[in-house]
Amino acid sequence: xxxxxxxxxxxxxxxxxxxxxxxxxxxxxxxxxxxxxxxxxxxxxxxxxxxxxxxxxxxxxxxxxxxxxxxxxxxxxxxxxxxxxxxxxxxxxxxxxxxxxxxxxxxxxxxxxxxxxxxxxxxxxxxxxxxxxxxxxxxxxxxxxxxxxxxxxxxxxxxxxxxxxxxxxxxxxxxxxxxxxxxxxxxxxxxxxxxxxxxxxxxxxxxxxxxxxxxxxxxxxxxxxxxxxxxxxxxxxxxxxxxxxxxxxxxxxxxxxxxxxxxxxxxxxxxxxxxxxxxxxxxxxxxxxxxxxxxxxxxxxxxxxxxxxxxxxxxxxxxxxxxxxxxxxxxxxxxxxxxxxxxxxxxxxxxxxxxxxxxxxxxxxxxxxxxxxxxxxxxxxxxxxxxxxxxxxxxxxxxxxxxxxxxxxxxxxxxxxxxxxxxxxxxxxxxxxxxxxx
Amino acid sequence: xxxxxxxxxxxxxxxxxxxxxxxxxxxxxxxxxxxxxxxxxxxxxxxxxxxxxxxxxxxxxxxxxxxxxxxxxxxxxxxxxxxxxxxxxxxxxxxxxxxxxxxxxxxxxxxxxxxxxxxxxxxxxxxxxxxxxxxxxxxxxxxxxxxxxxxxxxxxxxxxxxxxxxxxxxxxxxxxxxxxxxxxxxxxxxxxxxxxxxxxxxxxxxxxxxxxxxxxxxxxxxxxxxxxxxxxxxxxxxxxxxxxxxxxxxxxxxxxxxxxxxxxxxxxxxxxxxxxxxxxxxxxxxxxxxxxxxxxxxxxxxxxxxxxxxxxxxxxxxxxxxxxxxxxxxxxxxxxxxxxxxxxxxxxxxxxxxxxxxxxxxxxxxxxxxxxxxxxxxxxxxxxxxxxxxxxxxxxxxxxxxxxxxxxxxxxxxxxxxxxxxxxxxxxxxxxxxxxxxxxxxxxxxxxxxxxxxxxxx
Numbered sequence: 001x002x003x004x005x006x007x008x009x010x011x012x013x014x015x016x017x018x019x020x021x022x023x024x025x026x027x028x029x030x031x032x033x034x035x036x037x038x039x040x041x042x043x044x045x046x047x048x049x050x051x052x053x054x055x056x057x058x059x060x061x062x063x064x065x066x067x068x069x070x071x072x073x074x075x076x077x078x079x080x081x082x083x084x085x086x087x088x089x090x091x092x093x094x095x096x097x098x099x100x101x102x103x104x105x106x107x108x109x110x111x112x113x114x115x116x117x118x119x120x121x122x123x124x125x126x127x128x129x130x131x132x133x134x135x136x137x138x139x140x141x142x143x144x145x146x147x148x149x150x151x152x153x154x155x156x157x158x159x160x161x162x163x164x165x166x167x168x169x170x171x172x173x174x175x176x177x178x179x180x181x182x183x184x185x186x187x188x189x190x191x192x193x194x195x196x197x198x199x200x201x202x203x204x205x206x207x208x209x210x211x212x213x214x215x216x217x218x219x220x221x222x223x224x225x226x227x228x229x230x231x232x233x234x235x236x237x238x239x240x241x242x243x244x245x246x247x248x249x250x251x252x253x254x255x256x257x258x259x260x261x262x263x264x265x266x267x268x269x270x271x272x273x274x275x276x277x278x279x280x281x282x283x284x285x286x287x288x289x290x291x292x293x294x295x296x297x298x299x300x301x302x303x304x305x306x307x308x309x310x311x312x313x314x315x316x317x318x319x320x321x322x323x324x325x326x327x328x329x330x331x332x333x334x335x336x337x338x339x340x341x342x343x344x345x346x347x348x349x350x351x352x353x354x355x356x357x358x359x360x361x362x363x364x365x366x367x368x369x370x371x372x373x374x375x376x377x378x379x380x381x382x383x384x385x386x387x388x389x390x391x392x393x394x395x396x397x398x399x400x401x402x403x404x405x406x407x408x409x410x411x412x413x414x415x416x417x418x419x420x421x422x423x424x425x426x427x428x429x430x431x432x433x434x435x436x437x438x
Numbered sequence: 439x440x441x442x443x444x445x446x447x448x449x450x451x452x453x454x455x456x457x458x459x460x461x462x463x464x465x466x467x468x469x470x471x472x473x474x475x476x477x478x479x480x481x482x483x484x485x486x487x488x489x490x491x492x493x494x495x496x497x498x499x500x501x502x503x504x505x506x507x508x509x510x511x512x513x514x515x516x517x518x519x520x521x522x523x524x525x526x527x528x529x530x531x532x533x534x535x536x537x538x539x540x541x542x543x544x545x546x547x548x549x550x551x552x553x554x555x556x557x558x559x560x561x562x563x564x565x566x567x568x569x570x571x572x573x574x575x576x577x578x579x580x581x582x583x584x585x586x587x588x589x590x591x592x593x594x595x596x597x598x599x600x601x602x603x604x605x606x607x608x609x610x611x612x613x614x615x616x617x618x619x620x621x622x623x624x625x626x627x628x629x630x631x632x633x634x635x636x637x638x639x640x641x642x643x644x645x646x647x648x649x650x651x652x653x654x655x656x657x658x659x660x661x662x663x664x665x666x667x668x669x670x671x672x673x674x675x676x677x678x679x680x681x682x683x684x685x686x687x688x689x690x691x692x693x694x695x696x697x698x699x700x701x702x703x704x705x706x707x708x709x710x711x712x713x714x715x716x717x718x719x720x721x722x723x724x725x726x727x728x729x730x731x732x733x734x735x736x737x738x739x740x741x742x743x744x745x746x747x748x749x750x751x752x753x754x755x756x757x758x759x760x761x762x763x764x765x766x767x768x769x770x771x772x773x774x775x776x777x778x779x780x781x782x783x784x785x786x787x788x789x790x791x792x793x794x795x796x797x798x799x800x801x802x803x804x805x806x807x808x809x810x811x812x813x814x815x816x817x818x819x820x821x822x823x824x825x826x827x828x829x830x831x832x833x834x835x836x837x838x839x840x841x842x843x844x845x846x847x848x849x850x851x852x853x854x855x856x857x858x859x860x861x862x863x864x865x866x867x868x869x870x871x872x873x874x875x876x877x878x879x880x881x882x883x884x885x886x887x888x889x890x891x892x893x894x895x896x
């Protein structure tokens with residue numbers, strides 16, 4: 001998969017592997033050289049013995065390609081703090097280059113063998129019963145169509161009676177309907193209803209925001225009930241928004257392939273319903289394409305870490321089929337290197353790109369932007385980012401601005417972030433030529 | 439946009455009561471939504487279109503007021519390894535190590551990565567001991583941030599300015615450092631500054647003033663100290679009395695000497711003491727307040743300490759002399775007292791009277807002669823900063839020690855207090871044997887951490 005991970009990683013990249021902040025903290029504490037003995041690194045792995053609180057030191061080893069971790073400690077975090085501490089020492093150039101000791105070679109061989117077996121297994125088995133699978137898909141499509149029609153009628157009833165009625169008990173009602181949409185196997189519709197439920201009665205302009213949310217859902221439900229009539233790419237977009245998964249194999253086999261050096265402009269983890277979703281926004285240096293790579297894991301489990309924020313990685317992406325090709329998979333990739341400061345867009349150019357994206361996918365709620373020449377400013381009592389002409393981009397509520405402010409100190413900065421109806425969420429900025437995660 | 443507001447209004451009211459006015463919609467939206475004849479259908483369709491229309495056509499407002507721009511920071515950045523060290527320090531809850539690191543960074547004139555300033559400011563907000571050190575490295579960006587966040591105001595008053603502003607408005611640490619400098623540079627101005635605000639200062643500040651004044655006592659300070667004998671706070675009264683005894687040629691000292699003289703006689707090797715009413719507490723106080731010169735006519739400190747004492751417990755005299763030695767920084771007395779009893783309980787206060795090499799010598803002897811508990815107790819009381827000689831003696835001691843609780847306790851202090859010159863010691867350059875006691879591992883870790891920290895910044 002990888003072209004080679006020989007170059008030492010940056011410490012930021014190592015810290016990016018930590019499953020949570022507590023792990024990052026614990027990992028840093030393990031980076032003290034006196035805790036380690038017999039530590040070393042080869043082009044494929046790093047390893048060492050870490051003295052924990054017990055008598056016997058832990059055996060820790062990381063295969064850099066992947067990466068994959070192994071440690072004899074009982075931690076259920078992945079990677080554990082010992083693996084992080086070891087990688088931090090390696091990133092700091094503290095580990096001698098040498099050949100792998102036997103226990104490491106044995107583990108690497110074992111892993112390689114397992115991977116081979118899995119590969120063979122996949123080749124020999126294939127889809128178990130294509131006929132049954134097709135039947136299942138057909139049944140689901142029918143349920144989604146029925147669910148869409150039901151939601152459409154329900155929304156029409158709400159608007160006939162007036163949304164003002166939602167203020168009393170409306171949120172529960174919306175969540176109840178959301179549960180019905182889960183039953184109808186349309187999680188996208190359920191998610192939109194739950195978002196609307198969260199908006200009801202919140203703030204003076206809640207009717208405006210609830211109407212936006214519900215009318216877009218109406219549009220989606222309507223499109224969902226006549227998927228066959230839509231142009232192919234748009235139908236794919238609607239299917240995705242409704243919550244149909246596109247199989248990885250299909251994306252890899254037939255998705256549009258784009259090779260480029262991709263700037264990882266922001267990585268953001270969000271936990272919802274016992275699942276962490278990691279969004280990685282990519283900006284293609286040569287093609288000017290943007291991409292969103294998603295990864296999912298339960299809390300405490302490793303998330304894909306091939307895309308470290310603030311790095312540039314040569315990679316071939318495979319895009320999901322869509323009217324707005326944005327979501328992608330990493331098909332092949334090389335080694336990431338720290339990203340120096342790129343030339344970003346101006347506010348008008350970024351907004352024009354957003355408008356064009358919305359024309360293809362009106363349900364788009366986040367769009368990646370890479371902006372140059374922004375400085376912190378005040379507008380109507382709020383902290384905003386503004387360009388040299390004084391044009392204003394509001395910041396999303398809940399964004400902690402202090403790191404960005406400290407880097408800027410009032411001067412122009414280049415930043416990458418998400419833009420959406422709620423405002424700008426900066427994710428990365430540059431201090432000189434050094435990328436800083438926000 | 440009024441068309442949108444109309445749409446929201448109708449949606450709230452319900453299309454049964456009022457139909458949406460599609461005529462007010464932008465042409466593109468009207469064309470698409472107009473085909474829907476059922477009012478609710480038309481409203482939701484128009485709503486979806488108009489939402490996308492508004493999002494896509496969003497125009498930024500203008501006329502933002504930019505924040506001021508901070509001065510350019512010309513300091514060079516930290517080396518990369520030190521940058522990671524800072525990240526570790528910020529997560530390690532070891533404020534003493536962080537303060538030490540910040541001190542070195544400030545001394546070298548280096549710049550920390552700006553994105554760390556908020557975390558540093560927050561750490562200093564929670565732990566006031568860090569405020570001075572963080573203010574020293576804050577630089578223009580830090581001061582600029584403090585202008586935006588009043589909770590970080592302590593970042594702005596970093597440079598000890600001349601004039602008394604630092605005294606009048608500074609943080610406790612700034613006031614302290616101002617006074618320490620001013621007592622040397624402008625003794626009269628310093629005295630004028632603290633006497634002016636004396637009555638309104640809290641007891642800790644009054645104590646701090648006396649502590650610093652004690653380093654630079656002059657005969658003229660006597661009236662001020664006499665007045666402080668009547669202070670509201672007992673601790674301030676005690677300090678004032680201790681200082682009064684030290685004022686060169688002070689009236690208190692003279693009075694005490696006059697009282698003591700008729701009670702003391704030396705007969706050969708015996709020091710005869712008469713204690714009125716047998717009140718040994720009174721005797722101890724009088725001895726403590728009598729200047730050291732008084733004893734010259736009876737013998738040298740070394741001779742006096744070795745004499746047998748009659749008429750009073752010898753320990754009472756020794757305690758009094760110890761106070762004299764400390765108050766007057768009298769090395770002859772201090773040495774004599776140490777020679778007589780190296781494992782003494784008050785060694786920590788007495789040892790600071792000695793010069794650095796003498797301190798190390800006394801410690802080395804103590805280590806040979808006294809129990810580890812006595813050494814450990816002294817280590818904890820030993821005032822910092824330690825001279826390198828002392829640090830080396832103590833590290834050697836730890837290296838050869840068996841595991842005992844007393845030693846483990848002292849190791850914590852030693853690990854963080856030995857001066858950087860001692861960090862070439864084997865304890866600071868090697869990992870402990872596998873299976874060592876936890877305190878030994880912690881010791882090696884702290885020492886190695888500090889050594890690496892200095893190496894990175896060298």
